[in-house]
Amino acid sequence: MTPTTATPRSRLDPEPVARRDFLGIASLASFLAAMLFAGLGVLRLPKAAVLASPAKKFSVALPDSLAAGEAFVPPGRSVAVFRDQEGVYAVSLICTHLGCIVKPGQSGFECPCHGSQFAADGSVLRGPAPKALPWLAVSVRGGECVVDESAIIPAGTKVSG
């Protein structure tokens, strides 16, 4: 410490940080740091570890009269199940554009919201949809099909049974 015998300090000059100020600032800073990290932790709150959504797996019996290439939409589900000579397969009906439910037609699918059109295998023909309609995993168990809406499989995969 050097004694300040030189020019007296003006009242308008900023004051040096005193010991009390330093302790005050330090405690405030540690408090803010603690709050910051607590806040960062709480940021995880809106993203639940388990999402509240209905079961993605369901089983359904296909009607005997279902023709080859004709879509069967289980009630309350956004999936079209098909059966032809090669086997059973399921295509998601949720439009890849903005999530509307596409309508199965004679030769593919049509979205009512923004006019996207998909071929029978789900690939995009027209409109703003960025991706093909995904094919979903199907397994056949004792005459019933089990469809897993959360399992996407390569297009063209058909299960015989």
Place this chain on the structure above:
Amino acid sequence: MSTTAPENSPLRRFLHNLLQSPWHVRDAALRSGLPTTDRTRSNFVFGNVFLHLHSVRTHRWSLRWSTTWGLGLAATAAFLIALVSGVLLMFYYKPYPEAAYDSIKDIHFVVPTGRFIRNIHRWSANVMVVAVLLHMARAFYTAAYRKPREFNWLIGMGLLVVTLGLSFTGYLLPWDQLAYWAITIGANIAQSPREVTDAVGITETFDPGGLQRELLLGSDIVGEEALIRFYVLHVMLLPLALVSLLAVHFWRIRKDGGMTRPSDADQRLAPKADVYPVFTEAPQKTYQLAAIVKGASPAVGRGPENTVPSMPHLFYAELGVLMLTVLVCLALSMISDAPLKELANPSVPENPAKAPWYFLGLQELVAYSAFMGGVGIPMIVVIGLGLIPFLDREEAETGAWFGGPGGLRLVARSAVFGLASVLGIEAFAIRFGWLREWFPEIPQLVITAVNPGTLLAAIYAAYSLWIVRRYGSARAGALALFTCFLCGFVVLTVIGTHFRGPNWTFYWSPADWPRH
């Protein structure tokens, strides 16, 4: 008025005080008597916690209708109406799927005046959006965003976003088909950055779109989690954000020097009988407040020569705007009922599924590619609007309508150009289709990026850059760009609202929609 108390009997004194109490309450509330003199009028303003937001005296330029058209106040009034009617609706509304729909039906058909309150809520929200947009246009065209008001322009942008957020979150609450599918589309727009991450192939590791959608919905479907989230946002977080921003917005109006007025405002105003120099008899001396404030902001030595007392001049004008806004909301509520479709059905989309009208311009762009139309273009617009006060650092003609090089002629020309461009691009896309119709094998990234909206934004930007060069002025470019933006917004909104039917197909009139 109170008279002196009789001294003789305690009972008579008691009776006298009892009879006088209404006047005593009034005097106690007003603190300084009726606002009849300059002094008591001043006290009326700064002695009142709600009114002291205003200055005691108001410049006559600020009171001209053409200065503001009362639009900011109309937006605030509409918000207050929505606040009151919304709180009333909360007594009956239940934020749970199906129960929500039933409670809205109860409000509509069973609750006395419920339908009317709901109509008022819906119409005041619409009036608020219109007023906010017009208020922004007013602030822009009078160059009121200029220094020192740049920050308040940014706060205003925040208010616009929160206003739209309030409308969007409120749209889901009835839980009918309209609500469900509009929010499904909205949530998937939030997810649309996936179009880009998918095309680049990094969605597995970096998926901001999926995160946004999940934070919004709290699930991977629009269900009870989404409804309670939207409810909390709608009745709590967003109103709080709006009120906080409003407080800053109002406070900054005062701090930034009141309403923008041209430098020659005092000369342009005709003399008025009851305006007199306040400081005529004050000592001709100025005071330096150097130790307290930096700069030359205090009005020392500048007499408020052309100001009138805020009470009654400003307050009566504000009251007029307030009453007019209430009147408009009431009239609209009597003419038209808020819609309520069938209960939300997750397997059958509403066709056409339309968002609130002020989002239909975006929905029109989204129909070409989700990411650019729903995220890219809005972000470009918000950034562009926010940059205006920092690019235009000019000073000439601040506070004058359409002030700046080119003036009204440039605005009219830009309007013609803006309308022609947007109509041309839309007509072309409707008639001939867009990229995938011509080149089925085109990469998705091109479809995502090259939206008619992208093209339009590029044309508008090029046009206004040309104007900047031609006039040698950023203000001229801003006039051109903002006018084009307004034209694009209006035309796209009208097309999305009126000319799009089932499957988002173009129809000249809703009467031509196929019935099924």
